[in-house]
Amino acid sequence: MKIAIIGLGKMGANMARRLCRGKIKVVGYNRSDEITRQLAEQEGLSPATSLTDAISQLASPRLVWLMLPAGDVTESYIKQLKDKLTDGDIVIDGGNANYQDSIRRGEYLKTSGIGYIDAGTSGGVWGLDNGYCLMVGGDKKDVHHLEPILKVLAPSATDGWAHVGPIGAGHFSKMIHNGIEYGMMQSYAEGFALLKNKSEFNYDLAQLTELWRHGSVVRSWLLDLSADFLKDDQELADIAPFVADSGEGRWTIDESIRQGVATPVLAMALYMRFASQNDNAYTNKILAMMRNAFGGHLLKDK
Amino acid sequence: MKIAIIGLGKMGANMARRLCRGKIKVVGYNRSDEITRQLAEQEGLSPATSLTDAISQLASPRLVWLMLPAGDVTESYIKQLKDKLTDGDIVIDGGNANYQDSIRRGEYLKTSGIGYIDAGTSGGVWGLDNGYCLMVGGDKKDVHHLEPILKVLAPSATDGWAHVGPIGAGHFSKMIHNGIEYGMMQSYAEGFALLKNKSEFNYDLAQLTELWRHGSVVRSWLLDLSADFLKDDQELADIAPFVADSGEGRWTIDESIRQGVATPVLAMALYMRFASQNDNAYTNKILAMMRNAFGGHLLKDK
Numbered sequence: 001m002k003i004a005i006i007g008l009g010k011m012g013a014n015m016a017r018r019l020c021r022g023k024i025k026v027v028g029y030n031r032s033d034e035i036t037r038q039l040a041e042q043e044g045l046s047p048a049t050s051l052t053d054a055i056s057q058l059a060s061p062r063l064v065w066l067m068l069p070a071g072d073v074t075e076s077y078i079k080q081l082k083d084k085l086t087d088g089d090i091v092i093d094g095g096n097a098n099y100q101d102s103i104r105r106g107e108y109l110k111t112s113g114i115g116y117i118d119a120g121t122s123g124g125v126w127g128l129d130n131g132y133c134l135m136v137g138g139d140k141k142d143v144h145h146l147e148p149i150l151k152v153l154a155p156s157a158t159d160g161w162a163h164v165g166p167i168g169a170g171h172f173s174k175m176i177h178n179g180i181e182y183g184m185m186q187s188y189a190e191g192f193a194l195l196k197n198k199s200e201f202n203y204d205l206a207q208l209t210e211l212w213r214h215g216s217v218v219r220s221w222l223l224d225l226s227a228d229f230l231k232d233d234q235e236l237a238d239i240a241p242f243v244a245d246s247g248e249g250r251w252t253i254d255e256s257i258r259q260g261v262a263t264p265v266l267a268m269a270l271y272m273r274f275a276s277q278n279d280n281a282y283t284n285k286i287l288a289m290m291r292n293a294f295g296g297h298l299l300k301d302k
Numbered sequence: 303m304k305i306a307i308i309g310l311g312k313m314g315a316n317m318a319r320r321l322c323r324g325k326i327k328v329v330g331y332n333r334s335d336e337i338t339r340q341l342a343e344q345e346g347l348s349p350a351t352s353l354t355d356a357i358s359q360l361a362s363p364r365l366v367w368l369m370l371p372a373g374d375v376t377e378s379y380i381k382q383l384k385d386k387l388t389d390g391d392i393v394i395d396g397g398n399a400n401y402q403d404s405i406r407r408g409e410y411l412k413t414s415g416i417g418y419i420d421a422g423t424s425g426g427v428w429g430l431d432n433g434y435c436l437m438v439g440g441d442k443k444d445v446h447h448l449e450p451i452l453k454v455l456a457p458s459a460t461d462g463w464a465h466v467g468p469i470g471a472g473h474f475s476k477m478i479h480n481g482i483e484y485g486m487m488q489s490y491a492e493g494f495a496l497l498k499n500k501s502e503f504n505y506d507l508a509q510l511t512e513l514w515r516h517g518s519v520v521r522s523w524l525l526d527l528s529a530d531f532l533k534d535d536q537e538l539a540d541i542a543p544f545v546a547d548s549g550e551g552r553w554t555i556d557e558s559i560r561q562g563v564a565t566p567v568l569a570m571a572l573y574m575r576f577a578s579q580n581d582n583a584y585t586n587k588i589l590a591m592m593r594n595a596f597g598g599h600l601l602k603d604k
C-alpha cells in the first residue's frame with residue numbers, strides 16, 4: 001500500500017510519520033523541503049520535489065492525500081490534480097475544508113473519473129501517538145480502497161475511523177465536531193475563570209482539574225489537556241488573552257442559519273473568540289459614550 | 303471506621319453500597335424505610351429508625367454524612383444535628399447545597415464545636431461502580447479524619463478526591479463543575495441537532511458519536527453516555543424536549559454576576575433549559591404580535 005501526502009505541516013508531517021511507522025509506503029511533498037528531507041531520513045518517507053514527482057512515484061490507482069490550508073491553496077492543488085491524475089485515482093482531502101467546497105470538488109474531479117474522499121481529521125498534535133479520529137465521506141468503493149490507510153491512521157484498526165456518508169459528509173461532521181469543541185472549550189474556560197477569581201478559596205486549579213479527571217461528569221480529553229498545562233502554570237501571566245478561530249466555528253454558525261436551528265451556545269463561543277481578538281472594540285466605546293451621554297457617567301482613562 | 307448516611311435516595315443509597323463493599327461500617331437512615339431494609343439485607347448496612355437512632359449507633363467522634371435535597375430538608379437536619387451531636391463530631395454535606403449556605407452552616411455548627419465538611423459529589427448513578435469525584439471543603443483535621451471514607455468512595459485511594467479549600471470551597475467547586483456541565487451538554491446537543499437535521503447526509507448518530515470517542519478532540523464521558531443511548535434510539539420520538547434544572551446552574555450565573563465575570567455560554571445553556579421548560583413562552587407570543595402589528599405578518603394557527 002502506497003500513498004502520497006501533499007502538505008507536511010504539523011498535521012501532515014505527523015500523519016506521514018504514523019503511516020511510515022505502520023508499514024505504509026509514503027511519498028511526501030511539501031512546498032519547503034526541509035521537513036520532507038527530515039521525514040525521509042527519520043521515517044523512510046520517499047521525498048518528492050514536486051506534485052508531479054509525487055504522482056510519478058505512485059502506481060494506479062493512485063492515492064493522493066492533501067493536508068493543506070483550506071481555501072485557495074487546496075483549490076489550486078485540486079485543479080492541478082484534475083490534470084495530473086486519471087480515471088480510478090483517488091484524491092483525499094484531510095484538511096478542514098468547507099463541506100460545500102468538498103461536494104463541488106468531488107463533482108469536479110468526477111468529470112475525469114477521479115474519486116474524491118473528504119476525510120475530516122481530528123486529534124491535533126497528539127494524533128501521532130494516539131491515532132487520528134477520521135470522519136470519512138465518499139463513495140463506498142473509494143473508501144474501501146483507502147481502508148488500509150485509515151486503519152493505520154486511526155487509534156486502532158476498528159475504532160476511530162468510519163465511513164459516515166457521501167462526499168461532503170466527512171467535512172460536515174468535522175465542522176460540527178469543531179463547533180462543539182468551541183462550546184466545550186468556552187464552557188471550561190468560563191468555569192475556570194469563576195474559580196480563579198474566587199480569591200477567598202485560593203483554589204489550586206491544577207489540583208481541581210486533576211481531581212475532576214477522575215469520576216466527575218465533566219471529565220474529557222480537553223480537561224486532561226487543561227490539567228496538564230495548569231500543572232506547569234496556572235497564573236498564565238505571560239499568555240495573551242487572544243483566541244484565534246480558523247473557519248470551522250464560523251461555518252457551523254452559517255449552517256445553523258441555513259437550517260434555522262438555534263445554536264446559541266456554539267454561536268456565543270464563536271463570538272467570545274471574536275471579542276478576544278478585538279480588545280479595543282468599537283462596540284464598547286459606543287456603549288461608554290452612550291452612558292456618558294444620558295447619565296454623565298465618566299469615561300475610563302485610556 | 304463507621305459512618306452514618308442520612309438520606310438513601312439514588313445517590314445516598316449507592317454511596318452506602320460502595321462504602322459497605324469497601325469494608326466501611328455504615329449506619330443508614332431514610333425517611334421511608336424500604337431502601338434501608340434493602341441495604342441492610344443486601345449490603346450489611348445497619349438500619350436506623352430515626353436520626354437519633356442513627357447517631358446512637360456511632361462512637362465519638364461521630365461522622366454523619368447527609369445526602370439530602372438541598373435547601374429546607376438539609377437545613378432542618380443541620381438544626382437537629384446541632385442539638386444531637388457534640389464537640390468533635392463531624393457533619394458532612396454531600397448534597398448539592400449552595401456554598402453560601404454551607405459556610406453559614408459550618409459557622410453555626412462550630413458554635414457547638416461540631417465540625418462541618420462540604421463534600422461536592424459528582425458521578426451520578428455510575429458512581430457505585432466507577433467511584434465518586436469528591437471536592438472536599440473543610441478544616442484540615444476534620445478532612446483528615448474523613449480520609450478513609452473518601453478513599454473508598456473515590457475511584458481510587460489516590461485519585462478523584464481532594465481537600466480543595468476551606469468550608470464552602472467544596473460546594474463552590476461542585477457548583478462550577480455543574481455550570482460547566484450545562485455548557486458542555488448544550489454544546490453537544492446543539493451540534494447533534496445540526497447533524498440530525500442534515501437529512502441529505504442521513505447520518506447515523508450512533509456511529510458518529512462512537513467514532514468521536516476515539517482520538518477526537520471532543521471525547522468525554524458525556525460523549526460516552528451519548529453514544530450509548532444513541533445506540534438504542536437516535537430518533538428520540540418518545541422523549542419530551544424538556545430539560546429540568548436543579549439549582550447549581552442558576553447559582554453559577556448568580557456567582558458570575560457577583561464577580562462581574564462574563565460567562566455567556568454557561569448563562570445561555572441555563573436559559574436554553576428555561577426555554578425548554580416553557581414551550582408556550584409569552585416572549586414568543588409578544589414577538590408574533592409585534593410582527594403582526596408592524597408588518598401584518600400572519601399569526602401561526604395554534
